[in-house]
Amino acid sequence: MTMNEMGARAKTAARALANAGPLKETALLRAAQALWERREELLAANAQDMEAGKERGMSRALLDRLALTEARVQSMARAVEEVAQAADPVGRVLSGETRPNGLRIEKVTVPLGVIGIIYEARPNVTSDAAALCLKAGNAVILRGGKEAFRSNQAVANVLRDALEEAGLPADCVQLVEDTSRQSAQELMALTDYLDVLIPRGGAGLIRSVKENARVPVIETGVGNCHVYVDRAADLDMAAEIIYNAKTSRPSVCNAIETILVHEEAAREALPKIKARLDEKRVELRGCEKARAILPGIAPAAEEDWETEYLDYILAVKVVSSLEEALEHIHRYSTRHSECIVTQDYTAAQRFLNEVDSAAVYVNASTRFTDGGEFGLGAEIGISTQKLHARGPMGLEQLVSYKFLIRGSGQVR
Template identity: 65%
Template structure:
């Protein structure tokens, strides 16, 4: 057996135990994990400092360094996320449907864990604790495979979590980290069908596409985020500016950051100078079509490649549209169906946009940055699913279970 197959076998054993662990034991174990992250934050921050030093020396872009960087506040945020997940109602064992058949069989459809979940992710070490906590609460074992940029941090976080779990009724092997960050280990995970029940990629478009195209393990596709802000002709310019600046600049490296700004032609002369000025004050590079560049000249020309690009940086594409219908068509053509927003004071326009835009999260007068498990009340998330099977949008504990039919009889035969 390879090292990864051995991990898979241990994870399978851990998953069998987790199926029957009480909700109370899972809650207490996760709270112990949260406490350990706080108590041992110095270890995490030192490991992260080493990762950041190596990443800067290797020329990692500023936006990606932000994804990688931890602080005391971010470690506390990781612990808070684990605590929030621990207090979420247990999703396992719920009777989703119950009925009797004419032949006397009593049928229940009951929620059960998925089993063993593999997560391949890039340079965001908070993913380690978020994903592990969500998997445990939903009764799943997990095998985590992070990028080399965050290896020391991921190793420290995983070690602390496993040591906390070893003092609980839960098996430490319900959380394991792949220590080989070579591309071959990712490829092996994609084909670990005997041990993994589902594979979830979290990262940039290249990683997600590679996993979706090459995995033999079932995949839940999470989102590259080419997210749009559409400023309708009935928008408040001040609100539109505040939303656009927040959605683009509060954390430009994440998938729910807005990448494109569409503005109705009837309001463009008033709105674009205000919004463009605010974005440029935040050092956002603007790339516009011809019409937008006539109104606000501090822009580079946009190309067709720009409209489909997730920048993950302080860059934003700008386009003038003639109607809400044109905005919706543009989004349908170029969006990754992650998060898109309309800014308008017209309820009919808002209703039309939210009905016709086929994205996992569709906003009216609010920043796309709210597409996040914690912000939407899920405690944390294992990823933002942009597909339609088996989950969509932020995936919390309720999206990490499946179901089985439990049937009771008294001797019936067919």
Template identity: 60%
Template structure:
């Protein structure tokens, strides 16, 4: 094991042991200090980000990647606001979720406890550095971050501000650490730090997530690739469907809760397809359609089967005309990544069927998938969107970064011989 990782792991374990006993008011004080530190270090953070952007452009990174990388005063304010909101949320650590009396008179309860040391591997979004650090900290966990090399200067500048805030309230700066060596070899070792990491959370595209799932020996919480669908039913309010489609596709196409697939009931395809194409035209969205779609929209590019499995993270939309509701469900079941799925319909029973039929982390009726977000769900922020079913599912906030232990209170009880 690389000596640097061993040292970081040891420091994180020590910090985690202290943090799990740290009172809520001190954690909140530290979070408010982090918020202030981001504003105080805004000039330095933006300067570091400008360096990252310049390097990214020189390397020919795609426009969506550069957009994800870019910080601004507004985005720094968003990071600071998220930290303040996290400070205002209830602390899950120490909460007693259940307390029951056993036949032996024992009081047996479940108490929320931190996971311990969390490792996070993510890509080009420097705001993840602040969001992840704040969520892990409030939930009582130390964290070791490993961001993408394209955001290294930005991440270091943000880390400097956050660590200064910790020190200002007499907490160890090693509570939040950042791996600055971008090598794949070191990343591989990081995924196998079983002696120090209690869990590992990847946050990024399909390649990153699958690499971690294949190579990590540390327990992994899988965050989701978002191959999200919008199905326009034959009873849909088409004006509503258009508004939802434009928001879900074009508001922020490079995020996992943007839709990538549009399914349209054949009964409304002739009317709806030209309307939505016109609405998407200002955004220069490339429409990739099946034969039925192209018959109505000749400008559409022929869709391949692979297109229906692709998280584009760009102004590209795969479109298919389906014969009925069952065909839409079959398509979603075949291609969905279990992130967020939408139906637009005026039929109550169809809406209820969709909620029952679709197995995803978030299922929407007549609303945009862009709401699949920790802030929108009242969690303050999120460490990621989990598409797995064990431990956590959907936006992962404070509670999802904790586990529990049983606490047992007695009055001298002993267990009798059972013959086993």
């Protein structure tokens, strides 16, 4: 099937889905049930992807991102169920007034239409993204990476079957079977059918979509995230936050990539932090001041401050002040998530006010930047831009609005 044919089918399916009402919940509840019932099918497909990934030399962090287990399939099913049971974001009246001329004007939420999603090796994105798009009344065209193709195909088949069982078109969810660069380029140019394109993955993918897409793009995902350890920090707290933010799952966008440590705290803080990170064999790359305190670590190059490692690697810089930390973050951050560890209220408030990222933390791990952790339910990604949506993108960010005007013969 050509990309244009997929687009045409999605456009037709979107019309049926836009006013599906309770059928959306029925379909998604069935999908959640089927994901668990067909878990052996999903795990078998994923095992083939994992074997191929090992043969290609994928890193342990990327293999972790790719892997499915029974627990992860259960989490996928639970996430779809939660989306199903969430309040319908379509048809909400955002505002309304009667004008002096008698016109009654209402602003009402409507689906975006057809959403395209380009993503990499995370099979759970297939179910999460599809469920969110469907609940918000949107048809979706999914284009995953070759590393997870068999897993994605198995998940998509479950979703399509559930849609048909509920009486909705299976083509509300479509998976691009060609994982070549050509298919991505074609999807980026599908102007007659796509209303918006959402890339979810590493810096290279995001950059490629931004540079080549001819349809509107919502930028998500790249997370060059920082923790700044202030001179007034609780150092045990700092070590624990850094350990969690780096090692709990290093392959995700809300994991940190750089730590900045105030020079007045560095001599005591860095050995404590390194000892904790050594438990997971995290490689540290430091500036000259950091290496003077931790002589065994590798030197950091300019590119280390810019890199989203998505691995057990962490850049370390000793700074002379909060001002220097803020300047470093301003220069190198991807505007995702940043944290200050401090007991100084004034420093904390300044950090909150001056750091221009989607999520800014005081004394908490950046790993909380997540729709579920924020109480928003499942998310389609973390938007790092400012137009339309910012931060975790849930159901409310997947609708637009239109104006409904009721009159009694008024003319202008």
